[in-house]
Amino acid sequence: MILLDDVTLTYPDGDSRVTAIDHVSLEGRPGLVTGITGPSGSGKSSLLALAATLARPDTGRVVVDGVDATGLSAAGRTALRRERIGIVFQQPQLLPALTAREQLCVMAELGGRGRRARRAAVRGRVDELLDAVGLGDHADRRPAQLSGGQRQRVAIARALVHEPRVLLVDEPTSALDSTRGAEIMALLSRLTRERDTATLLVTHDLVHAGALDATVEVVDGRASLVASPV
Ligand code: ADP
Ligand code: MG
Numbered sequence: 001m002i003l004l005d006d007v008t009l010t011y012p013d014g015d016s017r018v019t020a021i022d023h024v025s026l027e028g029r030p031g032l033v034t035g036i037t038g039p040s041g042s043g044k045s046s047l048l049a050l051a052a053t054l055a056r057p058d059t060g061r062v063v064v065d066g067v068d069a070t071g072l073s074a075a076g077r078t079a080l081r082r083e084r085i086g087i088v089f090q091q092p093q094l095l096p097a098l099t100a101r102e103q104l105c106v107m108a109e110l111g112g113r114g115r116r117a118r119r120a121a122v123r124g125r126v127d128e129l130l131d132a133v134g135l136g137d138h139a140d141r142r143p144a145q146l147s148g149g150q151r152q153r154v155a156i157a158r159a160l161v162h163e164p165r166v167l168l169v170d171e172p173t174s175a176l177d178s179t180r181g182a183e184i185m186a187l188l189s190r191l192t193r194e195r196d197t198a199t200l201l202v203t204h205d206l207v208h209a210g211a212l213d214a215t216v217e218v219v220d221g222r223a224s225l226v227a228s229p230v
Contacts, residue, residue, distance in 0.1 A: 002027070005060050007057040008021055009050055019221055022221040023059070024223040032198065034215075036215075051085075053081060087169075088152075088155050090171045090174055092154060104129060105123060107162060122161055125161060133187060148180065156169075166200075167192065170202045172184050172185075174205075181205070182207075
């Protein structure tokens with residue numbers, strides 16, 4: 001579960017501050033994809049940054065899988081992300097020198113306690129995850145040898161390596177044609193159900209509304225629920 005409770009986010013703007021997110025509340029439940037739509041500049045990525053605990057809210061609180069991030073230190077938030085949150089950015093952000101399999105294995109090398117145990121667990125999961133995103137035959141390819149859609153699939157598999165309870169995805173189809181985009185959306189919808197993640201997915205393209213279980217529209221930093229789960 002991911003809960004944003006009355007969050008506000010401002011950015012510095014000269015001598016004053018500009019409000020990007022204005023008292024927004026929303027909840028993402030396990031096994032459901034909650035879509036976040038809205039025009040460019042409306043605050044969608046800012047909302048995701050709050051959910052990811054990458055940005056700190058000016059007001060309100062963010063609760064990730066039962067853990068209130070409000071009082072956590074920077075190190076505490078880093079640990080929370082490492083343990084409970086998977087993030088897929090607009091661009092796949094892969095390391096050019098690494099194969100698809102290595103992009104996932106590298107996640108086991110991030111700091112934190114229990115690294116040895118985590119390394120063994122991750123290695124056991126990597127091939128299964130690459131299969132799950134349809135890249136079982138491409139595990140030894142580097143990013144330059146993969147298409148845009150395949151790179152985004154690697155990024156999705158990588159986000160799931162540590163079995164997060166919360167999956168945050170920002171405009172995953174923006175660089176893809178409509179067929180490839182629809183495939184990525186269907187994949188995210190299936191993985192959300194199979195892995196029971198609470199998924200928040202930013203998309204400005206309502207062509208993909210069919211893959212969303214609920215939709216929240218953000219306009220000028222304010223959110224309204226336009227469709228809720230049945
Ligand atoms: P969206 O993802 O919906 O396009 P953003 O969350 O990126 O919107 O941006 C919302 C508003 O906040 C915009 O007016 C944008 O210019 C502003 N903004 C975003 N990031 C920053 C930042 N780091 N510093 C200052 N203003 C920002
Ligand atoms: Mg954005």
